[in-house]
Amino acid sequence: MKRLGLIIVTCCTFFLLGCEDNPVKEERKPYEPLTAIEVRVSTDNLTAPAGLVRAVGVTAIAHSANGVAQPDVELTLSVLQGIGRIGPQTAITDEKGQISASYLTIVPSGQSTVKLRAATAQVVGENQFIIKGVNPPSSIEMIPETSELTVSCNTNGIIRLETILTDSLGVGVPGVRLRYQISEFSDDSPVFGSISGGNITDEYGHAEAVFRSDLGSGTVYVTAFVDEVGLEEIFENVPLTVRILAEEPQSISILVTPNIQRPIHPDSLTATNISIQARDRNNIGIPNLRFKVNADIGMLSGSLLTDSSGILNVQHLVRPSEDVEHNGDFTVTICVELTDFGWSDIIELPFDIKRIGFGSLTLSSDRSYMYADGPGGSVAHFTAVVQDADGQLFFDEEIIYTTSSENWIIS
Structure with a gap:
């Protein structure tokens, strides 16, 4: 009897081990029938100088009538209209039912339409976009908000730059890649800082970039290049100077005009002028200092850098019917900060609503x-x-x- 029990236990053990070595695979649930293919493109309108090479991202999505993604579906991609090529031409959808592809073309002159297709033997999906070829660029201009910035010690100075790219007629050229570079201004002025942003011109041919001093000081050249094949010789150099102020400003004065409480109509646009001046110990204005000015109600306009006399002029605008939640009197609070030196002040502008x-x-x-x-x-x-x-x-x-x-x- 004991021998029979041992045989039964041994057989069960072998059976269990056999099950572990040969696991039964779960059957894959059948997918819903493929009923639609959606073709998406990365842009509806592509504008660039004629003759340049451009790529447009393409995504094909296979799904059922209920919107369920259909993986493992072989799709054929083709160009119905246009002079470019799409690749890959055949691919299988991933677990999300998608295929990623790219349409590569040389931008033609004038405006044309590109039509793309993704299909199986039974289901077809199509999409289209516009390509517009414009005149090539001939000149570039880089305009910094200031050519010289004054900062405190251990401060990262920031200078914003606007780049304008135009053709021979002075018209802005969109869709052009730009590249920026920092180089030495002279042998005794080492390179410092970094620059970022503004890599492609917008519809007006403009691009914006930001130079950061990275705690450095002195003068450097910032160069903007056209980063396109055959157009590399279009560039411009702009010198930027970052100066470290030896000592903190000794006095900062604020002048508000008008400086009295006044009644205003709820629908009127009311302006208040604010003048801020920073001076050193010799009572001389400090130029190129960056202030930070914020208002809790209304809007502010004007430069945030002091001029050659150390003066910063800002205008505050408010329309009570649009900017104030209630209909009664209100007070605008304006915060003025010189963050580099840890200085700040508060301005309060009271207004009476005219009955x-x-x-x-x-x-x-x-x-x-x-x-x-x-x-x-x-x-x-x-x-x-x-x-x-x-x-x-x-x-x-x-x-x-x-x-x-x-x-x-x-x-």
Whole structure:
């Protein structure tokens, strides 16, 4: 009996080991029938100088009627209209039901349409986009917000630059790749800093970049190149200087004009001028200092760098009916900071909302006399205008029209 039990246990052990060595694979659930193929492109409109090579990203997506992704589907990609090529031409969708491809073309002159297709034997998907070839660039201009910046010790100075690329007619050239480089200004001025951003011109031929001093100081050249084959000789050099201020500003004054509380109309755009000056111990204005100015209500305009006299002029604009949540009096808080030196100040601008009463109600018509217009009666159009005592329009006021004639209908 013991021998029989041992045989049974041994057989069970072998059976279990056999199951572990040969696991049963789960059957893959059948996918829903493929009913649609969607073709997406990375841009609907591609604009670039004629003759340049450009690539457009293409994604083909296979899915069922319920939008379920269909993997392991072989798709054929082709160009129905256009002079470029697409690759790969045949591929199998991934687990998301997608295929990634690229359409490569030489930009033609003028405007043309490119049509692409992704298909199986039974299902087809198509999409199209526009290619517009423009004149090639002939000149480049780089405009820094300042050619010299003053910073404190251990501060990373920032200078923003705008690059403008134009053709022979002075028209901005879009869709062109740019490259920036920093080089030494002179033998005794070492290279420092870094530059980023602005790699492709926008629809107006503009691109923006930012130079960072990376705690360095001195003067360097920043060069903007056209980073396209055959156009590398189009470039411009701009010198930028970062100067470290030996000591902190000794005084900072703020002048607000007007500086008194005043009543304003809710719909009026009211301007307040703010002048800030930073001076050294000799009472001389410090140029090229960067201030940070913020307002909790309204908007600010103007440069954030002090001029040659050490003065920064900023204008604050507010329209109460649009910028203030309530209808009563309010106060604008403006924070002025010289972050490099840890200095800050608060400006408060109080405003009274002017209470203005009713002024006039004007009623006008497009007809002075009423004549019969035929069967069905005559029609005249009326316009009512409500104004306050200052001549400003009243909004959301109810107007009631009446007539003394029983034969008139107002609607």
